[in-house]
Amino acid sequence: MSDPVLLEVADLRFGWPSGEEALRGVSLALAEGETLALIGRNGAGKSTLLLHLNGILHGTRAVRVRGTPVEDWPADELRATVGLVFEDPRDQLFMPTVLEDVSFGPLNLGLRSEQARERALSVLAGVGAEGLADRAPHHLSAGQMRRVALATVLAMEPELLVIDEPVMALDPEGREAIIALLASLPQAKIIATHDLALVGELCDTVAVMDAGRIHATGPVGEILRDGGLLRAHGLRAPRNG
Amino acid sequence: MLSHDLMDAWTHLHSPVHRLDARVKLVCAVVVVLGIVMVPVAHNDLLLAYATLLVAASSLSMLPARWILGRLAIVAPFLLLGTVAAVLLPSPEALPLWVSLGGKCLLSLLTAVLLAGTTTSAELLRGAQALHIPRTLIALSGFAITYIAVLADEAGRMITAMRSRGRVRGTVRRLRVGGSLIASLMARAAERAERIALAMVSRGYRGTMPMLAQERVPAAQWAVVVAIAAIAGAVAWAGWSA
Ligand SMILES: Nc1ncnc2c1ncn2[C@@H]1O[C@H](COP(=O)(O)OP(=O)(O)O)[C@@H](O)[C@H]1O
Ligand SMILES: [Mg+2]
Numbered sequence: 001m002s003d004p005v006l007l008e009v010a011d012l013r014f015g016w017p018s019g020e021e022a023l024r025g026v027s028l029a030l031a032e033g034e035t036l037a038l039i040g041r042n043g044a045g046k047s048t049l050l051l052h053l054n055g056i057l058h059g060t061r062a063v064r065v066r067g068t069p070v071e072d073w074p075a076d077e078l079r080a081t082v083g084l085v086f087e088d089p090r091d092q093l094f095m096p097t098v099l100e101d102v103s104f105g106p107l108n109l110g111l112r113s114e115q116a117r118e119r120a121l122s123v124l125a126g127v128g129a130e131g132l133a134d135r136a137p138h139h140l141s142a143g144q145m146r147r148v149a150l151a152t153v154l155a156m157e158p159e160l161l162v163i164d165e166p167v168m169a170l171d172p173e174g175r176e177a178i179i180a181l182l183a184s185l186p187q188a189k190i191i192a193t194h195d196l197a198l199v200g201e202l203c204d205t206v207a208v209m210d211a212g213r214i215h216a217t218g219p220v221g222e223i224l225r226d227g228g229l230l231r232a233h234g235l236r237a238p239r240n241g
Numbered sequence: 242m243l244s245h246d247l248m249d250a251w252t253h254l255h256s257p258v259h260r261l262d263a264r265v266k267l268v269c270a271v272v273v274v275l276g277i278v279m280v281p282v283a284h285n286d287l288l289l290a291y292a293t294l295l296v297a298a299s300s301l302s303m304l305p306a307r308w309i310l311g312r313l314a315i316v317a318p319f320l321l322l323g324t325v326a327a328v329l330l331p332s333p334e335a336l337p338l339w340v341s342l343g344g345k346c347l348l349s350l351l352t353a354v355l356l357a358g359t360t361t362s363a364e365l366l367r368g369a370q371a372l373h374i375p376r377t378l379i380a381l382s383g384f385a386i387t388y389i390a391v392l393a394d395e396a397g398r399m400i401t402a403m404r405s406r407g408r409v410r411g412t413v414r415r416l417r418v419g420g421s422l423i424a425s426l427m428a429r430a431a432e433r434a435e436r437i438a439l440a441m442v443s444r445g446y447r448g449t450m451p452m453l454a455q456e457r458v459p460a461a462q463w464a465v466v467v468a469i470a471a472i473a474g475a476v477a478w479a480g481w482s483a
Binding site: 051054056075076079080083084086088090091092093094095096097099100103104105107108109113114116117134136137138139152153156 | 249361362363366367383384386387390391394433436437439440441442443444445446447451452453454
């Protein structure tokens with residue numbers, strides 16, 4: 001039976017080997033179909049938290065997906081359930097062509113070549129990048145790279161999309177296009193960002209993170225209107241929130 | 242972008258050579274290079290056959306002559322030095338031996354330049370895959386190409402940033418600045434490598450590179466291989482039968 005709670009993090013602590021205490025007891029929950037914004041200043045620990053959600057960083061049994069700790073999931077099933085989109089698309093794209101890059105995940109999941117190719121092409125069409133299949137990823141524009149990076153993860157058909165800074169370094173038009181694209185995706189999402197206008201447009205709930213802790217969680221309208229809270233954690237309310 | 246000058250600068254042209262399948266071009270290049278290497282020293286004139294073939298292919302390819310010559314210039318110092326030595330040496334065998342060595346070197350390089358100039362790195366990698374070159378080797382080359390491109394762009398940005406803060410004066414200072422630039426480029430490369438590894442694991446990577454199957458080479462294109470092989474065969478026969 002599927003659990004209505006898709007993801008649950010309970011008192012997650014983590015220090016980088018360098019001694020940086022990045023997470024100091026983080027708890028949050030995400031329901032089926034929900035979109036959660038993780039907001040906070042640079043260095044708050046957002047990216048470090050996201051790396052725990054698909055089991056890349058693990059070992060504390062503090063993260064559960066559908067009720068099962070990530071440590072107990074078969075690795076490939078977990079990666080197919082929780083799709084992680086990295087902050088810099090140049091880290092995400094490493095194959096010689098876009099088509100091969102988008103097929104990489106499906107092939108790893110055991111799809112046959114023909115099925116993987118079909119899935120990759122249909123996902124590329126879905127993100128508006130159908131013309132880019134044969135291009136080299138490192139020669140794309142920033143906006144195209146974002147679409148393709150998203151496609152590489154969508155091709156794994158995840159139930160939960162975890163996206164780090166989706167509109168970083170995009171021009172206003174590219175930013176709008178990515179927001180519209182994200183809005184059109186039915187999956188539950190966790191989006192780490194400090195772009196509060198994006199949060200207002202896309203998210204249901206907001207968690208405010210600072211210095212490795214979650215300081216407030218609530219409905220988007222409530223948090224974005226709390227100028228004092230935002231200010232205290234290095235953020236500013238959007239002008240037309 | 243700097244990386245774009247390094248690789249794939251002219252692969253977007255639409256010449257007959259560009260249109261040939263990468264696998265066909267790879268096989269042709271291997272046949273031609275083998276043929277060149279096998280020309281006996283006593284028959285150096287046969288190298289002219291390959292020179293003609295390659296010059297014809299070069300002009301068909303529509304690659305700018307300046308670009309081709311620029312790539313060939315890498316061997317210029319070596320050729321110059323060798324020529325001087327060959328002329329000055331008292332032994333009568335020195336000159337033909339040198340013509341053979343230098344000629345073969347130059348023509349093989351031209352073959353490689355034509356291949357790389359008319360084929361994107363992605364096509365080359367896929368071509369190599371089709372010819373059953375081990376996957377790990379192809380994957381490594383693929384990473385190397387992507388990395389070099391990303392690093393070249395990063396280096397380009399760093400150099401621009403450095404220049405925009407004024408000219409560095411003095412050899413010692415310039416060396417020191419260059420050194421720190423390389424050091425920070427290496428640090429960035431290591432960090433990026435680590436993040437790419439995480440991204441690969443995130444998409445289910447478990448140690449073997451998956452590869453898509455490829456379409457067949459159009460039968461007509463194999464005719465080019467047959468033609469090239471016939472020429473190479475004829476030249477070899479001329480060289481070794483006499
Ligand atoms: N790979 C890493 N190695 C060591 N420390 C890191 C690494 N990544 C992040 N950190 C540190 O962890 C803390 C949280 O960083 P991060 O999760 O990237 O924050 P955010 O994504 O909110 O900007 C920072 O102090 C950062 O310096
Ligand atoms: Mg971050």
